[in-house]
Amino acid sequence: xxxxxxxxxxxxxxxxxxxxxxxxxxxxxxxxxxxxxxxxxxxxxxxxxxxxxxxxxxxxxxxxxxxxxxxxxxxxxxxxxxxxxxxxxxxxxxxxxxxxxxxxxxxxxxxxxxxxxxxxxxxxxxxxxxxxxxxxxxxxxxxxxxxxxxxxxxxxxxxxxxxxxxxxxxxxxxxxxxxxxxxxxxxxxxxxxxxxxxxxxxxxxxxxxxxxxxxxxxxxxxxxxxxxxxxxxxxxxxxxxxxxxxxxxxxxxxxxxxxxxxxxxxxxxxxxxxxxxxxxxxxxxxxxxxxxxx
Numbered sequence: 001x002x003x004x005x006x007x008x009x010x011x012x013x014x015x016x017x018x019x020x021x022x023x024x025x026x027x028x029x030x031x032x033x034x035x036x037x038x039x040x041x042x043x044x045x046x047x048x049x050x051x052x053x054x055x056x057x058x059x060x061x062x063x064x065x066x067x068x069x070x071x072x073x074x075x076x077x078x079x080x081x082x083x084x085x086x087x088x089x090x091x092x093x094x095x096x097x098x099x100x101x102x103x104x105x106x107x108x109x110x111x112x113x114x115x116x117x118x119x120x121x122x123x124x125x126x127x128x129x130x131x132x133x134x135x136x137x138x139x140x141x142x143x144x145x146x147x148x149x150x151x152x153x154x155x156x157x158x159x160x161x162x163x164x165x166x167x168x169x170x171x172x173x174x175x176x177x178x179x180x181x182x183x184x185x186x187x188x189x190x191x192x193x194x195x196x197x198x199x200x201x202x203x204x205x206x207x208x209x210x211x212x213x214x215x216x217x218x219x220x221x222x223x224x225x226x227x228x229x230x231x232x233x234x235x236x237x238x239x240x241x242x243x244x245x246x247x248x249x250x251x252x253x254x255x256x257x258x259x260x261x262x263x264x265x266x267x268x269x270x271x272x273x274x275x276x277x278x279x280x281x282x283x284x285x286x287x288x289x290x291x292x293x294x
Contacts, residue, residue: 004133004279008265011138012162014129015154018142021124022149028106028122029150032060034078039068041091043136043197044083044143049190051081051147057186058151065190068092079104081147085131085139087114096120108143134281135201137265140194141258148258161259166266174267175274177249179227181219182264183212188233188257195232195264202272202279212236223248230264233257 022029030036036055038048045067052065066072068082068091080103084092087109096105096119107120110130117123129142148154180199184192189211196209210219213236215229223229223246230251231239240250253260272279 002133002269002279003131004135004137004265004269007131007133008137008262008269009166011141011262012159012166014126014138014142015145015159015162017128018126018146019149019154021126022146022154025124026150028124029147030055030060030063030079030081030106034061035076036061036063036079036081037066037071037075037077038063038081038083039066039071039092039095040083041068041089043140043194044085046190046194046197047083047140047144048081049193050144050187051083051190053187053190054148054153055151058153060151068095071095077103079106081106081108082116082120083108083140083143084116085110085136087111087116089116092116093119108146110139133279135198135268135279137262141261144258158256158258161255162262165255165259165262168263170263170267170270173249174228174251175270177226177228178206179222180207181215181223181227181229182207182209182232183215183229183235183239184209184232184257185212185234185236191232191257191261195230195261198265198268199271202268203275203277212239215239216242220246232260232264 038051040048048065052063055063080099082092093115099105105120106122107116108124109116110126112123112125126142129139131139145154182192182195192209196207199207223243225247227248228251229243229248232253243250269279
C-alpha cells in the first residue's frame, strides 16, 4: 500500500484528534468579531477558501482567503491564519515576516520545529496528521476540521460519514472516465477546487472545478459521454437532469462534503494506479516549494 493510501485511510482518527485540539487551544484561533484572512498555497489555499466561507456563514466575522503570494498589501486584518503542512513554504514565510509586529498571526502546520513556527505569533502543530506522501490528504482535512470545530460546525456525524467514504467501494466505471468536473456551493467551492487539484496531481488529462450555479454558464458544454460531474454538497435543483441530458454522468455527493472529499482522494489514487503511476510522487512536484527568489 502506498503512503497516500495509509494516510487517507487514517483521516477519521485524525479528525477526532483535530477536534480535541481545537477545543483545548481555541484561544490561539480567530475570535468572534475579528477581521480575519486565511492564507495558504496549493491544497492549503483551497482549505483556506473553505474555512473563510465557513467562518463567515457561522457569523464569526468577516473572513477572506488569499494565496500567500497574492496577499493584498495595505488591507487591514486583526489576524492572519496560515495553513502550511511543511512549515517551510517560501511564500508563507515571506508573508509572515512582512506581517510581523503589525498583525497577529496563527500558523497551523505539522511540526512546531519548522521555520514557520518562529515567524508566527501562535502555532498549532498537527503532528499526528503529517504525511510522507508528496500529495496531501489528511493534513488539509484535519486542519479544516480543527477550524470547523472552532466555529462550532463539526460533529460526530462528519466522522461517521468519513468512515463510510472509506468503506464503500467506488463505482468501477469512474476510473475509466476521461474528464471530471467538481462542483460546490458556499464553503464547498473550496472543496471542489481541492478535489480537482487531487485529480490533476494524479495526472488526469482534464479536470476542473466551479461553483455549482456557474456550471450552466459555459462549463456544461464540455459534458458528454464519458465525462463526470461530481457535486460536493447539495446540488441546485435540476442540474443533475441537465448533466444527464448531455450524456454525461452525475455523482451526487450524499455524504458530508468533507467526507465526500475523501471519496475523491480515493479516486485520484485509483486513477494514478490504473495509469501505472506512483500516487505518492506526481511528476514535477515536491513536498514543499522553496524558492531561491520570487
